[in-house]
Amino acid sequence: MIYINPNSHKIRKAKFRHREGLVELLYKRIDKINNNFVSDWFTYYVNDYLEELICGQVKDAFKISSRLNAEIANNILLKENAVKIFNYDWFIDKVEKRYCGYDLAKNLEINTCTYCNRNYTNTIITKRGEKITRPQFDHFFDKKRHPFLALSFYNLIPSCSICNSNIKHGIPFHLSTHAHPYLDKSIEEFKFTYDYSKDPYHKNGLRIGTVVEKDWFVYNLLNDLKIEEVYSSHTDLLFDLLKLKQAYSAKYLSILESEVLTGIKVSNSELYRLAFGVFYDEKDFDKRPFSKFKKDILKELNII
Structure with missing residues (x-):
């Protein structure tokens, strides 16, 4: 739902830090394989492509992974070692002395769920280095079907537990069917909208929907992530914006600036953030929940 540039x-x-933190560690893990056949296979078929698998472009890494998957399809021993080497559970352990999921989350600085933009996903580490919380990482390409991409930078999408574990869990995504947050800027082109509903399922008599004009990949992403359904549980936010429109027409920001913030110099984007508690610029949507939703609805109401 949010494009990551x-x-x-x-x-x-x-x-860059992901590559620095992982590639050498993975080479060492491969070197420790104690089966000659498996060790030789990884040396000849994986080592030369290890950096591409970890930090290569999405399509390139997927092609390499698909080729390797075909190689190990009928060999249980190779499959087991692929899962062991590119072990995601090992990566997300709360460790202090090596690179791990907390380091990736901290470096990405994406503070709301990439998929829904409803929940904060802040990374919190104490001054003493105690790891408290971080976003979950959804595997755009399921790590069970694509073990060689389990630690791939562009395959680790920072997300909330609801989107990752409760909603997307088990749904296969593919570049031929779903928009990818790092690839498809068209994710920004869909819009939130609303209408009135008599269905008791919809609170306040309101329903929140989405409009996707052309991009089927974006539609599939929103549909499989149940974006309309989860956002329709937040009609209280929509109701507040409708009341704002009713009370102030389209002059709310100008009234706020001239009568409340008199003598205080603020930019248009700062004024917007003070008024609505979210960011205006698309590049900043990941900083506050509901940033895209509020901007789309405020535009529809002609408040901004």
């Missing part, structure tokens, strides 16, 4: 400074820096 892979060319932004923080994402490029996070990817």
Whole structure:
């Protein structure tokens, strides 16, 4: 639901640290394989592509992974070792001395769920280094079906537990069917909207929906993540915006600036954030929950 710009400074820096933190560790894990056949197979078929699997572009890493999956399809021993080497549980252990999921989450600095933008996903580490909480990482390509991508940078989508564990859990995503948060800027092109409903399921007599004009991949992503359903549980936010429209028409921001913030210099984006508690610019949507939803509805109401 939120586009993550892979060319932004923080994402490029996070990817660099991901490569630094993982690649050498994985080489060492491969070197410790004590079966000659398995060790040789990884040496000849995996080592040369290890960096691409960890930090390569989404499509390139997927092609390599698909080829390797075909190689191990009929060999249980190779499958077991692939899962062992690229072990996600090992990566997300709360450890202090090596790179782990907390480091990735901290470096990404994405503070709301990439999929729903409803829940905070802050990474919290105490001054003493105690790891408290971080976002979950959804595997866009299911790690069970794609074990070689279990630790791939672009396959680890920071998300909340509801989207990752409760909703998407087990649903296979693919580039030919679903928009990818790092690839598809078209994710930004869908819009939230609303209408009135007599269905008792919808609170306040309101229903929140989405509009996707062209992109079927975006539609599939929103549909499988149940975005309309989960957002329709937040009609109280919509109700407040409708009351705001009723009370102030389209002049709310100008009234706030001229009568409440008199003498205080604020930019348009700062004024917007003070008024609605969210960010205006799309590149900042990940900083506050409901940023995209509120902007879309406020535009529909002609308040902004």
